[in-house]
Amino acid sequence: KNKYEKDQTLQVALDVQKDLEASGIKVVMTRTTDKSLELSDRTQIANDAGAVAFVSIHRNYYEKDSTTRGVEAWIHSSKPADSKKLATDIMTQLKSVKGVSDRGVKTGTMADTSKNYYINSHSSCASCIIELGFMSNTSDTELVTTNRSKSAKAIADGIKNYLDRMGYKYG
Numbered sequence: 001k002n003k004y005e006k007d008q009t010l011q012v013a014l015d016v017q018k019d020l021e022a023s024g025i026k027v028v029m030t031r032t033t034d035k036s037l038e039l040s041d042r043t044q045i046a047n048d049a050g051a052v053a054f055v056s057i058h059r060n061y062y063e064k065d066s067t068t069r070g071v072e073a074w075i076h077s078s079k080p081a082d083s084k085k086l087a088t089d090i091m092t093q094l095k096s097v098k099g100v101s102d103r104g105v106k107t108g109t110m111a112d113t114s115k116n117y118y119i120n121s122h123s124s125c126a127s128c129i130i131e132l133g134f135m136s137n138t139s140d141t142e143l144v145t146t147n148r149s150k151s152a153k154a155i156a157d158g159i160k161n162y163l164d165r166m167g168y169k170y171g
Helices: 005-022 039-049 081-094 118-122 138-144 148-165
Strands: 053-060 071-075 102-107 126-134
Touching: 005 053, 005 126, 005 138, 005 148, 039 053, 039 118, 053 081, 053 138, 053 148, 071 081, 081 102, 081 126, 081 148, 118 126, 126 138, 126 148, 138 148
Parallel strands: 053 126, 071 102
Antiparallel strands: 071 126
């Protein structure tokens, strides 16, 4: 159970949702059950809702080396200031979770820094992809199992810090 990225990230996302909503923040989820959505549908949901931040939670995997580990955030290659602030605020909070190895805020894609992940190219608000460690690394897997609530709280706190810093009112 919970050996799949889609299951692990959904559980974290639902915990993030609960934390944010408890603070009075309106959260629009692209999925709350085990259903598959195209990237264009996910982005459309956020854009249609007039979201001010779009955070997509994922896990990395590196088959060749199980010692490769760490949490990282991906933003658009043109480094939009709002996206960089959002990603940085989340990463700052994640660093406080036991066992987190910080790989930083990165631009573009893993394959090409001048190309961009779909949601970062097509969302009309600040956006980032959070890679919550490597599924191929045991320590990183603890971030979504043993330390799941701490990881989710860190992501939610990072989002709240971003909203506060940008002057968005909630609560």
